[in-house]
Amino acid sequence: MNLQERFEHERLRLVLQGTIRLLPVAMMVATLLAVVFYATSGSTLKAVSALDGTPIDICTTEVSLPALALWCLITLGVLCGLACYSYLTLRKGFVAGEIPAIQQRMIVGLVLEGICWGGLLWLGVDHNTSPAATALLLAMLAANSSIAMALFSPIQSIYLAMMLPMMLTAILRFVVMDVFYYQMLAGFCLLFAIGQAGQGRLMGRDISDSIRLRFENLDLIARLEEEKREASAAREEAERANHDKSRFLAAASHDLRQPVQALQLLLESLSWSRLDAIQRQTLKSAQAASGASADMLNTLLDFSRIEAGVIHSQQRPCALQALFHKLEMELAPLADDRTLIYRSRDSEAVVHSDPALLELILRNLIANAIRYTDSGGVLVAARRRGGQCSIEVYDTGIGIATDQQREIFREFHQLGNPERDRRKGLGLGLATAERLAHTLGHALSLASIPGRGSVFRLRVPLAEEALPSHQTSSSPASTEASLAGQRLLVIDDDETILGAMQQLLTAWGCECVTADSLEGALNLDWSQPPQAILCDYRLRENTGAETIRHLRAHFGTDLPSLLLTGDTAPQRLREATASGIPLLHKPVSALELRQALVSIGV
Incomplete structure (x- = not known):
């Protein structure tokens, strides 16, 4: 009804x-x-x-x-x-x-x-x-x-x-x-009847209004309940879709990282060969394309690590000038390639933050500014604001409309890239920067004028204590140490990865032994144990962490080890991080691999 x-x-x-x-x-x-x-x-x-x-x-x-x-x-x-x-x-x-x-x-x-x-x-x-x-x-x-x-x-x-x-x-x-007396009673009865009729009409209207209002309220409650059920169903569907998306990205990322990793290792091995000028230029172009693929995969990795909750900040005093200099050395060439002017103002500020995560936030902000600026330039500066430091990234790019300034922090959301130009990334840089800023407790804001440019401001507290004079440098570990003669065991169930890793390590002068499983490694003829283990995390029968523990027990020594993984699934990342074994994420560049080997004492 x-x-x-x-x-x-x-x-x-x-x-x-x-x-x-x-x-x-x-x-x-x-x-x-x-x-x-x-x-x-x-x-x-x-x-x-x-x-x-x-x-x-x-x-x-x-x-x-x-x-x-x-x-x-x-x-x-x-x-x-x-x-x-x-x-x-x-x-x-x-x-x-x-x-x-x-x-x-x-x-x-x-x-x-x-x-x-x-x-x-x-x-x-x-x-x-x-x-x-x-x-x-x-x-x-x-x-x-x-x-x-x-x-x-x-x-x-x-x-x-x-x-x-x-x-x-x-x-x-x-x-x-x-009789007049009774006729007077008739008059009183008439007045009473009229009054009763009027009173009855008012009472009936009030009762009818209350009935109608009750049914309207019941209908409203029913609609609200229905909308609540629909919203709940939509939320569950969105959660399932988000879960499916994460699973798909994790699976796709892992499957893509394996060939990209093999390609990088093979190209690095090829670089140690004698090549003429044309071959060297071709190799450089191939390495650039491989590096671009690796950058996009690493962007996905950064986002997955945040979702997995395996990023933990270790905040301490850090000098901004050293960080600005490092980012300028890395990113200024990208600006030069686009004929942009890259500048960073010197700063003596010492802030309290996690240096590695702060660097990642600024790298994403600066890289985003370079991607979306066609002319002019990018400026990185720091200003004191009371007890805080405002780190600001200016650009003269396309600008962002007011109604889009919240949307750009959503994952995979990009402006001015309908053709999905891979040089403009995946649309995860700003989402990653915002989530990392939230993890550190830093405020990230945006001001922009369409057609004139944008400025991103990151508010970071100034350090109350002085920067320790003996603070460890954030520069990469030295790669000058020779790896020649080192006996390394590489375990991976991907045949292409094994072959590429063997070629690279052999080119570095290492003795490389390979296996595709724990059983294969135990069945090798060992006159002497290996001096280090490089193991993929996801093997057919068990995890890389379990494989390394078995091999350490087998050889009776705590062998230096590295885990390599192409997984970005949050649960896998948490498990790998919890193992306590140093973890490298595929695709690993030759420089990163060499630094890691040196850092574990190979």
Whole structure:
């Protein structure tokens, strides 16, 4: 049913229930009136003459007992009939199409009831009726009308069907008695009827409004519940989609990292060969393409590491000038390739942050500025702001519209790159920067004017303590140490990776032994144990961490080891990090691999 049909149904239900509740009271009133008129019929009343003050006797009208009994039976019959009909109708139930017919039957029944109540005046009231009996009858009729108004006012026509016949019958009786006193009573009854009709209309409107409002609220609650269910379903669907996306990215990233890793190692091995100028230039181009692929995969890795929660900040005092210089040495050539001017202002500020994560944030911000600037340049500067330092990256690029300034921090969201130019990245740089800033507790903000450029501001607290003079340099580990003659065990279930790794390590002068599993490594002829282990994390039968623990136990020594992984799944990253073994993420450049080998003491 629609709202109107439910409204009509509820109003009629209240009226039917009121009819049932009115039955006991109406039966008692009818019985009481019959008893009173019977008891006062033909009685003698004591009075005092107005002329001489002598006592006189007044005889009241004698009411016909059969007529009074008949009235009582008819009235009780009508009351019981209405109550039984209401009860049966409620018990059976009714639909919207039956409401008009039910209302018509109730109107007919209540008209009869009203005539019955008013008819008692014609039966028992005349000039000689006891004033007390007349007053009682009028009081009972008024009470009846008031009760009916409370119960039947939701449907005005049903209330008037009872009240009007009752009051009109009474008024007509008083009018025909041709006595001024009784005609005055007729006037009072008319005013009472008008007042009751108006009051009933107001009460009915209030009740109807409350019924309608209740149903509207119920509909609103139902809609809200439905919207809540839809929102919950949409959220669950989004969570599933996000989970599926993460799984897909992790699987795709792993599968892509393997060939890119092999390609980088093979190109590095080739660089140690004798090549002519054309071959050397071709090799340089191939290495650049491979490096671009590795950069995009490493961007995915950074984002996955944040999602996995394996990035933990280690904040300490760090000098901005050394960081600015390092980033300029790395990124200025990218600006030069785009004929942009790269500048960084010298700064003596010492901030309290994690140097590695701060470097990653600034690298993403600066690289993003270079990608989206076609002319002009990029400026990196630091300004003191009270107890904080505002590190600012300015560019003269395309700018960002106000309605997009929040969107650009969403993953994979890019502006001005509908063709998905790979040189403009994947759209993860700013998302990574914002999440890392949140991890460090630094505020990252943006101000931009479309067509004129942007400025990203990172608020970092200034260090309260001085920078230790013996602070470890953030420069890479030395790669001058010779690896010649080192016996290295490489375990990977990818044949291409094994071959490429063997070629590179052999070119460095190492003795390289390879295996595709723990069992394969144990079955090798070992006259002497290896001096270090390089193991892929995801093997067929067990993890790289478990393989290294078994081999250390087998050889009886805590062999220096490195884990390599192409996995970016959050759970795998957490497991690999928890092993405590140094972890390298594929694709690993030759320089990173050599630095790692030197750092573990090879």
